[in-house]
Amino acid sequence: MWLRPVLFIAVLLAVWQVAIYRRPGQLLPGPIGVASGILDLMQHGLLLRYVIASLFRVTWGFGLATLTAIPLGLMLGWYRRGEMAFYPLVQVFRPISPLAWIPVAILWFGVGDLAAIFLIFVGCFFPLLLTAMSAVHNIPAVYFNAGRNFGLSSSAFVSRVLYPAVVPQLLIGLRITLGIAWLVVVAAEMISVNSGLGFLIVDARNAGNRYDLVVAGMVIIGAIGLLLDLAMRSLEQVRSFHWSSSED
Amino acid sequence: MSSAQAVVTVAGAGNKLRVQHLGMVFERDGEAVSALEDINLDVSEGEFVCIVGPSGCGKSTLLNVVAGFLSPTSGSVTIDGEAVSGPDPRRILVFQERGVFPWLTVEGNIGFGLSKLPRAEREARIAHYVQTVRLQGFEKAYPSDLSGGMKQRLQVARALAVNPDILYLDEPFGALDSITRVIMRGELLRIWQTERRTILFVTHDIDEAVQMADRVVVLSSRPAKIKDILIIDIPHPRNISSPHYLELRDELLKQIGLAYEI
Numbered sequence: 110m111w112l113r114p115v116l117f118i119a120v121l122l123a124v125w126q127v128a129i130y131r132r133p134g135q136l137l138p139g140p141i142g143v144a145s146g147i148l149d150l151m152q153h154g155l156l157l158r159y160v161i162a163s164l165f166r167v168t169w170g171f172g173l174a175t176l177t178a179i180p181l182g183l184m185l186g187w188y189r190r191g192e193m194a195f196y197p198l199v200q201v202f203r204p205i206s207p208l209a210w211i212p213v214a215i216l217w218f219g220v221g222d223l224a225a226i227f228l229i230f231v232g233c234f235f236p237l238l239l240t241a242m243s244a245v246h247n248i249p250a251v252y253f254n255a256g257r258n259f260g261l262s263s264s265a266f267v268s269r270v271l272y273p274a275v276v277p278q279l280l281i282g283l284r285i286t287l288g289i290a291w292l293v294v295v296a297a298e299m300i301s302v303n304s305g306l307g308f309l310i311v312d313a314r315n316a317g318n319r320y321d322l323v324v325a326g327m328v329i330i331g332a333i334g335l336l337l338d339l340a341m342r343s344l345e346q347v348r349s350f351h352w353s354s355s356e357d
Numbered sequence: 358m359s360s361a362q363a364v365v366t367v368a369g370a371g372n373k374l375r376v377q378h379l380g381m382v383f384e385r386d387g388e389a390v391s392a393l394e395d396i397n398l399d400v401s402e403g404e405f406v407c408i409v410g411p412s413g414c415g416k417s418t419l420l421n422v423v424a425g426f427l428s429p430t431s432g433s434v435t436i437d438g439e440a441v442s443g444p445d446p447r448r449i450l451v452f453q454e455r456g457v458f459p460w461l462t463v464e465g466n467i468g469f470g471l472s473k474l475p476r477a478e479r480e481a482r483i484a485h486y487v488q489t490v491r492l493q494g495f496e497k498a499y500p501s502d503l504s505g506g507m508k509q510r511l512q513v514a515r516a517l518a519v520n521p522d523i524l525y526l527d528e529p530f531g532a533l534d535s536i537t538r539v540i541m542r543g544e545l546l547r548i549w550q551t552e553r554r555t556i557l558f559v560t561h562d563i564d565e566a567v568q569m570a571d572r573v574v575v576l577s578s579r580p581a582k583i584k585d586i587l588i589i590d591i592p593h594p595r596n597i598s599s600p601h602y603l604e605l606r607d608e609l610l611k612q613i614g615l616a617y618e619i
Contacts, residue, residue: 251454251455258426258449260444274460275435
């Protein structure tokens with residue numbers, strides 16, 4: 110199962126290296142150049158520092174968005190009237206790219222972590238809100254009726270029926286949104302801070318056109334993005350969480 | 358057998374459930390649609406009553422009103438003299454499909470309504486009802502690993518575990534294949550005979566009704582009124598090719614307005 114993709118990537122890398130060797134130029138560094146760029150970053154202790162800086166911002170922005178958007182979304186999904194009031198507003202804010210908020214973020218929070226965290230928060234908030242709202246709408250009525258029939262109190266109903274019923278959809282929404290957060294952090298770091306993987310990329314270009322470091326940064330971003338996605342997927346595989354995919 | 362519009366009590370111990378002049382009107386696109394009209398029905402303790410009628414006639418609506426999930430627009434439902442005002446764990450409704458919680462194991466589902474019991478008692482009850490519906494060996498399985506018939510047995514077990522005095526079943530075997538359906542009827546009858554609950558069973562399957570019920574309530578098409586109530590006076594186990602069985606089944610077919618021949 111692992112053999113094919115690994116082999117395929119190895120072939121691609123070889124082709125890339127051969128192509129660079131046959132036509133050396135300034136267009137792109139080769140895999141060996143990129144690898145030595147990564148090594149270079151590691152030796153200077155920059156790699157770990159930048160990765161931690163980026164993950165720190167994502168954790169806060171994504172975490173705050175999760176803590177606010179999901180309870181609010183579940184509530185709005187539950188109380189249809191609240192949803193009717195909120196929905197147009199959500200639909201206006203949702204299509205605004207989080208990058209459009211950059212000037213506002215800098216105005217409010219200055220250049221620094223807070224601005225980047227705010228941008229990630231904005232980028233995650235609306236998708237999560239909509240996920241939570243639709244998760245409530247998609248609960249089959251029969252679960253509500255069964256829950257009511259057994260005489261649950263409202264708090265027991267929330268924890269024993271509503272919550273487990275929405276978890277599978279929330280996990281999918283969280284996974285997709287974490288991907289968004291990882292996209293936004295790179296963009297945010299290019300403008301509003303001076304550390305992190307996004308900063309690494311602009312900085313490498315500005316400070317002497319070190320394209321080996323630019324591509325090294327891209328590779329690291331891709332690899333960490335993949336790891337984050339795998340981590341979320343493994344959460345979806347928890348037995349009592351992933352029921353929806355196997356039902357019907 | 359002769360049918361009787363009047364109140365008939367079969368199994369003896371007085372009226373458990375009484376439905377009086379029940380009416381239900383829905384609002385649909387600004388228009389009033391009548392679903393139930395002047396339904397009167399008495400069910401005795403321990404009795405097995407089937408409700409049949411053409412599809413879409415309001416059978417399920419009637420069951421949902423009786424179970425307290427819907428409020429009637431007129432008339433009343435009383436159980437042991439007490440008016441029904443909402444769903445109640447003393448009366449459990451078994452749904453046609455997706456009634457079990459897919460995030461809980463078999464044990465978790467059966468124990469769903471038992472969270473207030475002490476642990477030991479809860480576990481004993483779960484074990485008992487796993488036995489009753491013959492799901493031994495599947496205690497830790499999730500519903501997605503069970504067949505359709507097993508899921509319905511699980512739903513019945515979850516209902517029985519809270520010790521309800523009435524079971525409402527809303528076409529519980531309607532989504533099963535015909536062989537499983539016949540097996541499930543036998544299982545439900547066996548459980549009913551050992552546990553002795555009052556059962557109100559909605560079905561569109563005429564054979565199902567004649568095979569199981571003490572009485573069969575025939576509803577008309579929408580708005581549903583009680584057309585007739587048939588007494589099925591054949592002791593269990595029923596011989597489904599006996600002349601009397603066939604006679605009752607034909608009577609029921611006629612009531613619903615179906616010919617004997619296709």
